[in-house]
Amino acid sequence: MIDPDDRAFLTSLFDAAVRAADPLEALRANLPAKPAGKTVVVGAGKGAAQMAAAFEQLWGEPIEGVVVTRYGYACETRHVRVLEASHPIPDTAGLDATQALFDAVSGLGEDDLVVALVCGGGSALLPAPPKGLTLEDEQALNKALLASGAPISVMNAIRKQVSRIKGGRLAAAAYPARVLSFVVSDVPGDDPAQVASGPTVPDRVTREQAMALVSAYGIALPVRIKDWLAGSADEAPQPEDPAFARNEVRVIASASLSLEAAAKVAETAGVPAVILSDAIEGEARDVGLVHAAIAREVALRNRPFSKPVVILSGGETTVTIRHEGGKGGRNTEFLLSLAGGTEGLEVSALAADTDGIDGSEDNAGAFADGSSWRRMRGRGIDPAAILSGHDAWSAFKAVDDLFVPGPTGTNVNDFRAILLK
Structure with missing residues (x-):
């Protein structure tokens, strides 16, 4: 499970985004x-x-x-x-x-x-x-x-x-x-x-x-x-x-208004926020790798943003199903890809659907950090294979990092927050 303080902070940003769409x-x-x-x-x-x-x-x-x-x-x-x-x-x-x-x-x-x-x-x-x-x-x-x-x-x-x-x-x-x-x-x-x-x-x-x-x-x-x-x-x-x-x-x-509300909550907590875009599309795992590359650049070189910072984005990614049978959704697939691209870094992240459901299960998304893939391996899970099989839900379930807020009563698409302290 990721750091409880990081989990609480990221959850507060999600809650602010949902409130803005009340x-x-x-x-x-x-x-x-x-x-x-x-x-x-x-x-x-x-x-x-x-x-x-x-x-x-x-x-x-x-x-x-x-x-x-x-x-x-x-x-x-x-x-x-x-x-x-x-x-x-x-x-x-x-x-x-x-x-x-x-x-x-x-x-x-x-x-x-x-x-x-x-x-x-x-x-x-x-x-x-x-x-x-x-x-x-x-x-x-x-x-x-x-x-x-x-x-x-x-x-x-x-x-x-x-x-x-x-x-x-x-x-x-x-x-x-x-x-x-x-x-x-x-x-x-x-x-x-x-x-x-x-x-x-x-x-x-x-x-x-x-x-x-x-x-x-x-x-x-x-x-x-x-x-x-x-x-x-x-x-x-x-x-x-x-x-x-x-x-x-x-x-x-809309997603734009909700991301702006989340940014205000972060800044009130003393963490500068940047919004990449409210309209990011593309294959979930590929978008995860792009976000990971940005987070890695910040973590290692303090560019294009300086730490501390929370990077926010929205939009709607897609998942091209190549293998039937996996559990999960676009947000968990994005996050598992992001976790692989930031392994070993001091990064925490939340990706979730603002309606409260991601894919076919009861979670809105999940949390991840730089230790997610290592912890999954410790549970006998190969995260790369899980990602290929579209089964990210099972991987995050195994390390107790699913995010399950329940139905929210609104829907302004995906919410993504990456925290670098």
């Missing part, structure tokens, strides 16, 4: 005027239930609607119904939830307001295979995309072309009601059309461009999906569609 405060500053007609809430994502509860508290009555979140992520609400479904692979509960969202926005008029609460995770939670495809086809597509190592923007561009709800289609279904989308961004660059594949935010990417991305990234699409894309004329709507003319989109929380 839905209650983020929504409080963005409330619109009340409509002449009804207020209907819809939403999807790992923090959608918490966003709905916060909106209810701020808005008052009357209000109705439905949101969908991941199993185990629900919270109590008074008027907005909360449904749960599977993530990251969609299931039949997600199908039912998708239909419930469409039902909630059907038959509305010009005086009605639809408030869409959108955050990360919504892509899997809202399966809606178009005519000619099935849930099994959408599940196969998700598995292929998750294993491809493609950036989230590429995955979502493809998902939008194979859906009845993504790419602005839910907002189009609500027409002529006005749709106000509150978005908690978990994507590099904070493009709201990419969060949850934009159920209420149209995108300019066409089907032809999405297919070009499939080729460019060498994505092995399931045959039925590939054939459907080649033969269908059902294009996602474009932003110029009149159905979106009165709609509005507001990004109310």
Whole structure:
């Protein structure tokens, strides 16, 4: 286990990042005027239930609607119904939830307001295979995309072309009601059309461009999906569609704001902080090695930053699955790679997903230091082999360095902090 003081310090930075994305405060500053007609809430994502509860508290009555979140992520609400479904692979509960969202926005008029609460995770939670495809086809597509190592923007561009709800289609279904989308961004660059594949935010990417991305990234699409894309004329709507003319989109929380909040907490504790970027993408193990190289330069030569310092970054890395069967996620894979690149140095680090879950297990990420690989070897683990097998969870579990804060109720992507004292 890493030094308890370092663990507490790094945890305080993570907590600050999560607080900065708190839905209650983020929504409080963005409330619109009340409509002449009804207020209907819809939403999807790992923090959608918490966003709905916060909106209810701020808005008052009357209000109705439905949101969908991941199993185990629900919270109590008074008027907005909360449904749960599977993530990251969609299931039949997600199908039912998708239909419930469409039902909630059907038959509305010009005086009605639809408030869409959108955050990360919504892509899997809202399966809606178009005519000619099935849930099994959408599940196969998700598995292929998750294993491809493609950036989230590429995955979502493809998902939008194979859906009845993504790419602005839910907002189009609500027409002529006005749709106000509150978005908690978990994507590099904070493009709201990419969060949850934009159920209420149209995108300019066409089907032809999405297919070009499939080729460019060498994505092995399931045959039925590939054939459907080649033969269908059902294009996602474009932003110029009149159905979106009165709609509005507001990004109310993001990785940038959360990293700035963490930096302030570090500086208050007497540790200077630098933010590399809030939009770092790439293969997790490669990004880990780049961060390790920077940390090594600081540790050994006091450049480009002087010790003490905490190096912060965000974004969303990817993991190209080459070997099935390993446990873990992109943050633990990043961290195991970083630990190998900083072995023997006085470095402590935390990498975690701000929604509280990294990969398929119950941890948000893990802690590491310059002794992590040595301690893993002492438990009979070969960390290099574990890294190659995408099983970083097992390695950090063995040395008691998993980070398990539980669901946070928000999601602004990955959080990484590297401390050099």
